[in-house]
Amino acid sequence: MSDIHPDVQAALDAARDLRHRIADLRERINGIRARRPSPSGAIVPEVDAMGRLTGLYLAPGTTSRFGNNELIAEIMAAIQESTADAGRQYKVLMDTDPWPEPAAAQPVTSESS
Secondary structure, eight states: OOSSOHHHHHHHHHHHHHHHHHHHHHHHHHTOEEOOOOTTSSEEEEEETTSOEEEEEEOTTHHHHSOHHHHHHHHHHHHHHHHHHHHHHHHHHHHSOSSOOOTTOOOOOOOOO
Protein backbone atom coordinates (compact mmCIF):
# COMPACT_ATOMS: atom_id res chain seq x y z
CA MET A 1 0.00 0.00 0.00
CA SER A 2 1.21 3.49 -0.83
CA ASP A 3 2.16 5.93 1.93
CA ILE A 4 0.80 8.87 -0.08
CA HIS A 5 -2.49 10.28 1.14
CA PRO A 6 -5.25 10.00 -1.49
CA ASP A 7 -5.74 13.78 -1.56
CA VAL A 8 -2.01 14.30 -2.18
CA GLN A 9 -2.07 11.68 -4.94
CA ALA A 10 -5.09 13.39 -6.50
CA ALA A 11 -3.24 16.74 -6.42
CA LEU A 12 -0.14 15.18 -8.00
CA ASP A 13 -2.26 13.59 -10.72
CA ALA A 14 -4.04 16.90 -11.38
CA ALA A 15 -0.69 18.74 -11.62
CA ARG A 16 0.64 16.17 -14.08
CA ASP A 17 -2.53 16.47 -16.16
CA LEU A 18 -2.22 20.26 -16.14
CA ARG A 19 1.41 20.09 -17.32
CA HIS A 20 0.34 17.86 -20.21
CA ARG A 21 -2.51 20.21 -21.11
CA ILE A 22 -0.19 23.21 -21.10
CA ALA A 23 2.37 21.40 -23.25
CA ASP A 24 -0.38 20.41 -25.71
CA LEU A 25 -1.68 23.98 -25.88
CA ARG A 26 1.83 25.35 -26.46
CA GLU A 27 2.33 22.85 -29.27
CA ARG A 28 -0.95 23.89 -30.87
CA ILE A 29 -0.06 27.59 -30.57
CA ASN A 30 3.39 26.95 -32.05
CA GLY A 31 1.69 25.21 -34.98
CA ILE A 32 -0.32 28.27 -35.99
CA ARG A 33 0.85 29.71 -39.30
CA ALA A 34 -0.88 32.21 -41.56
CA ARG A 35 0.00 32.73 -45.22
CA ARG A 36 -2.16 35.39 -46.85
CA PRO A 37 -1.12 36.70 -50.29
CA SER A 38 -0.60 40.33 -51.16
CA PRO A 39 -3.26 42.10 -53.27
CA SER A 40 -1.41 41.13 -56.46
CA GLY A 41 -0.76 37.59 -55.22
CA ALA A 42 2.95 37.95 -55.94
CA ILE A 43 4.02 38.05 -52.29
CA VAL A 44 3.13 35.53 -49.59
CA PRO A 45 4.47 36.00 -46.07
CA GLU A 46 4.27 33.43 -43.30
CA VAL A 47 3.40 34.71 -39.83
CA ASP A 48 3.21 32.72 -36.58
CA ALA A 49 0.74 33.05 -33.71
CA MET A 50 2.85 35.72 -32.03
CA GLY A 51 2.86 37.87 -35.17
CA ARG A 52 6.46 37.08 -36.09
CA LEU A 53 7.36 36.94 -39.76
CA THR A 54 8.74 33.42 -40.32
CA GLY A 55 8.94 33.41 -44.10
CA LEU A 56 8.46 35.57 -47.17
CA TYR A 57 7.87 34.32 -50.72
CA LEU A 58 8.31 36.66 -53.66
CA ALA A 59 7.18 35.36 -57.03
CA PRO A 60 9.84 35.52 -59.77
CA GLY A 61 10.06 38.99 -61.26
CA THR A 62 8.21 40.68 -58.40
CA THR A 63 11.01 43.09 -57.51
CA SER A 64 11.35 44.26 -61.09
CA ARG A 65 7.58 44.51 -61.63
CA PHE A 66 6.96 46.95 -58.77
CA GLY A 67 8.60 50.23 -57.80
CA ASN A 68 9.98 50.63 -54.29
CA ASN A 69 6.84 52.16 -52.77
CA GLU A 70 4.56 49.68 -54.52
CA LEU A 71 6.69 46.77 -53.35
CA ILE A 72 6.62 48.05 -49.78
CA ALA A 73 2.85 48.46 -49.95
CA GLU A 74 2.40 44.91 -51.30
CA ILE A 75 4.66 43.39 -48.64
CA MET A 76 3.08 45.35 -45.79
CA ALA A 77 -0.48 44.55 -46.92
CA ALA A 78 0.32 40.84 -47.08
CA ILE A 79 2.04 40.86 -43.68
CA GLN A 80 -0.84 42.78 -42.08
CA GLU A 81 -3.41 40.36 -43.49
CA SER A 82 -1.35 37.33 -42.42
CA THR A 83 -0.89 38.77 -38.94
CA ALA A 84 -4.63 39.34 -38.62
CA ASP A 85 -5.31 35.76 -39.79
CA ALA A 86 -2.81 34.33 -37.30
CA GLY A 87 -4.48 36.40 -34.58
CA ARG A 88 -7.88 34.99 -35.54
CA GLN A 89 -6.52 31.44 -35.41
CA TYR A 90 -5.01 32.13 -31.98
CA LYS A 91 -8.27 33.64 -30.70
CA VAL A 92 -10.28 30.64 -31.91
CA LEU A 93 -7.84 28.30 -30.19
CA MET A 94 -7.90 30.24 -26.92
CA ASP A 95 -11.67 30.82 -26.87
CA THR A 96 -12.41 27.13 -27.29
CA ASP A 97 -12.36 24.92 -24.22
CA PRO A 98 -10.13 22.11 -25.51
CA TRP A 99 -10.54 20.07 -22.33
CA PRO A 100 -14.08 20.21 -21.02
CA GLU A 101 -14.54 18.89 -17.51
CA PRO A 102 -15.87 15.34 -17.34
CA ALA A 103 -19.61 15.22 -16.74
CA ALA A 104 -19.19 12.75 -13.86
CA ALA A 105 -16.90 15.04 -11.84
CA GLN A 106 -18.14 15.30 -8.28
CA PRO A 107 -17.08 17.95 -5.76
CA VAL A 108 -14.88 16.69 -2.95
CA THR A 109 -16.55 16.89 0.44
CA SER A 110 -15.21 16.04 3.85
CA GLU A 111 -17.24 13.98 6.27
CA SER A 112 -17.45 14.83 9.95
CA SER A 113 -16.68 12.15 12.53
